[in-house]
Amino acid sequence: MLGALLEEAGFGLHAVELDAGQAIPDLEPFDMLLVMGGPQHVWEEDEHPWLVQEKAAIAHWVSELGQPCLGVCLGHQLLADALGGTVKPMAVPEIGVNEIHLTTEGMADPVAGTLPPTLPALQWHEAEVVEPPPGTLVLARNKHCAIQALRVGPLAWGVQFHLEVGPGTVPKWAAVPEYERTLNETLGSPLLLQEATGRHLPVMSAATADLVSAFLEIAFGISPAGDSRDPVAASSLS
Numbered sequence: 001m002l003g004a005l006l007e008e009a010g011f012g013l014h015a016v017e018l019d020a021g022q023a024i025p026d027l028e029p030f031d032m033l034l035v036m037g038g039p040q041h042v043w044e045e046d047e048h049p050w051l052v053q054e055k056a057a058i059a060h061w062v063s064e065l066g067q068p069c070l071g072v073c074l075g076h077q078l079l080a081d082a083l084g085g086t087v088k089p090m091a092v093p094e095i096g097v098n099e100i101h102l103t104t105e106g107m108a109d110p111v112a113g114t115l116p117p118t119l120p121a122l123q124w125h126e127a128e129v130v131e132p133p134p135g136t137l138v139l140a141r142n143k144h145c146a147i148q149a150l151r152v153g154p155l156a157w158g159v160q161f162h163l164e165v166g167p168g169t170v171p172k173w174a175a176v177p178e179y180e181r182t183l184n185e186t187l188g189s190p191l192l193l194q195e196a197t198g199r200h201l202p203v204m205s206a207a208t209a210d211l212v213s214a215f216l217e218i219a220f221g222i223s224p225a226g227d228s229r230d231p232v233a234a235s236s237l238s
Contacts, residue, residue: 035075
């Protein structure tokens with residue numbers, strides 16, 4: 001869903017599949033960085049050496065270039081880790097559609113504040129940010145995970161939940177044998193997650209569209225009524 005929304009706003013997308021061996025390009029020509037999800041963990045640098053380069057790229061992008069960034073799930077954790085936060089395994093993984101709740105800071109945030117105060121969200125994570133980077137605002141939480149969304153500096157946001165979810169997301173996940181086993185072990189059947197996602201998808205999709213719209217307005221001055229600048233490029237890592 002994120003790609004479709006950005007393309008509708010006039011952005012060109014350049015995806016980088018680090019786990020497939022693709023190299024991180026020179027970031028300076030790009031205007032936005034999306035750091036997406038994956039089954040890896042931020043501390044698995046020996047198993048996935050590209051995590052070292054990815055974290056360095058995120059830190060350079062946010063701290064040195066000061067450019068807009070959005071991290072999702074693993075990307076949220078990598079954003080926190082790269083900027084000095086701490087990510088650890090959860091006692092119990094969070095898998096399913098669960099409610100998240102905006103904090104006071106979240107409701108005041110120009111991007112997260114476009115979300116409903118309580119929102120159903122698709123979750124699939126075995127790790128969590130337990131200590132945010134210095135200067136971070138915690139924007140959302142729930143009973144399973146104390147940091148469901150955060151903001152670092154003026155233009156970097158991370159969300160633990162899968163705001164990119166669409167109608168085909170869960171079936172695509174369930175087609176991967178390891179994911180199917182996890183769903184069977186935790187929920188009993190992939191169909192239960194698919195049904196819950198479908199039931200809440202209209203609300204989740206509307207919230208994502210509002211959040212992306214606010215992100216583009218804050219980062220680039222692009223209003224929902226039209227673009228105020230020429231189309232730009234977005235890079236997706238992970």
